[in-house]
Amino acid sequence: xxxxxxxxxxxxxxxxxxxxxxxxxxxxxxxxxxxxxxxxxxxxxxxxxxxxxxxxxxxxxxxxxxxxxxxxxxxxxxxxxxxxxxxxxxxxxxxxxxxxxxxxxxxxxxxxxxxxxxxxxxxxxxxxxxxxxxxxxxxxxxxxxxxxxxxxxxxxxxxxxxxxxxxxxxxxxxxxxxxxxxxxxxxxxxxxxxxxxxxxxxxxxxxxxxxxxxxxxxxxxxxxxxxxxxxxxxxxxxxxxxxxxxxxxxxxxxxxxxxxxxxxxxxxxxxxxxxxxxxxxxxxxxxxxxxxxxxxxxxxxxxxxxxxxxxxxxxxxxxxxxxxxxxxxxxxxxxxx
Numbered sequence: 319x320x321x322x323x324x325x326x327x328x329x330x331x332x333x334x335x336x337x338x339x340x341x342x343x344x345x346x347x348x349x350x351x352x353x354x355x356x357x358x359x360x361x362x363x364x365x366x367x368x369x370x371x372x373x374x375x376x377x378x379x380x381x382x383x384x385x386x387x388x389x390x391x392x393x394x395x396x397x398x399x400x401x402x403x404x405x406x407x408x409x410x411x412x413x414x415x416x417x418x419x420x421x422x423x424x425x426x427x428x429x430x431x432x433x434x435x436x437x438x439x440x441x442x443x444x445x446x447x448x449x450x451x452x453x454x455x456x457x458x459x460x461x462x463x464x465x466x467x468x469x470x471x472x473x474x475x476x477x478x479x480x481x482x483x484x485x486x487x488x489x490x491x492x493x494x495x496x497x498x499x500x501x502x503x504x505x506x507x508x509x510x511x512x513x514x515x516x517x518x519x520x521x522x523x524x525x526x527x528x529x530x531x532x533x534x535x536x537x538x539x540x541x542x543x544x545x546x547x548x549x550x551x552x553x554x555x556x557x558x559x560x561x562x563x564x565x566x567x568x569x570x571x572x573x574x575x576x577x578x579x580x581x582x583x584x585x586x587x588x589x590x591x592x593x594x595x596x597x598x599x600x601x602x603x604x605x606x607x608x609x610x611x612x613x614x615x616x617x618x619x620x621x622x623x624x625x626x627x628x629x630x631x632x633x634x635x636x637x638x639x640x641x642x643x644x645x646x647x648x649x650x651x652x653x654x655x
Contacts, residue, residue: 379409447477563616572612582648
């Protein structure tokens with residue numbers, strides 16, 4: 319009887335082992351199918367296969383990190399956060415995950431939690447330049463400018479070729495009107511990451527702000543050459559056209575045309591109260607360019623009515639004219655360059 323009891327126990331153990339083996343093979347098959355779909359760029363199908371494996375008990379740190387990245391790409395940020403936390407439980411030494419957890423919190427609008435997570439990583443890795451620049455990025459979002467600057471300086475002291483630190487210092491200095499310092503850091507970014515469109519575009523913009531139009535055109539051209547996005551290419555082309563127009567002595571303005579002085583004065587008051595020009599032009603202007611926000615494009619001397627041109631010449635960039643009477647009605651003009 320005893321031998322029968324042991325035999326039954328042995329057979330049960332074999333059954334459990336066989337079941338576990340089958341489950342593991344199933345999980346492996348789902349992961350392999352997921353990887354196959356990923357290689358084809360079919361993210362949703364890949365994620366569906368990975369989730370089958372997750373439901374079946376897959377839980378290694380590499381697996382959890384992979385599925386967390388897919389959750390982030392598909393905008394499922396709470397799921398990404400849960401996967402990252404589970405991965406840390408599996409392998410507590412993955413310090414880089416604290417920054418990824420911060421990214422998930424930021425994507426959910428939880429800036430304080432994002433800062434806390436990356437700051438914890440910074441305490442664990444005080445000599446890691448990338449962690450300091452990641453923390454600085456979040457601090458800039460929170461408008462903690464002094465703390466952000468201190469961490470960016472530390473990041474560069476640890477690694478002078480940290481491209482993100484140079485990118486963020488370019489932004490920081492541009493916001494603080496330290497234009498030459500901003501250009502220096504963006505040029506360093508362009509040197510470190512030669513294909514970075516943003517770096518070249520920002521250098522061009524800053525040169526144009528300083529009225530250095532030829533260097534601006536040169537850097538806009540470099541930015542355009544590096545972009546593959548048709549919308550970005552068009553935006554850069556528009557900026558290049560604006561710079562060329564300035565070089566050629568042309569002006570740019572927009573206007574709102576209405577029939578009565580009363581209507582014009584009402585719109586003028588609304589503009590001074592802070593309402594946007596373009597939507598008001600689209601709503602009220604009788605001019606043929608109303609749907610373009612009243613934009614006239616670029617024009618040179620003698621191309622417009624004298625009263626109109628004289629008003630534009632006297633305006634500072636961004637300033638509004640008074641209500642002006644012209645043969646077609648009443649206008650409000652804003653100079654754009």
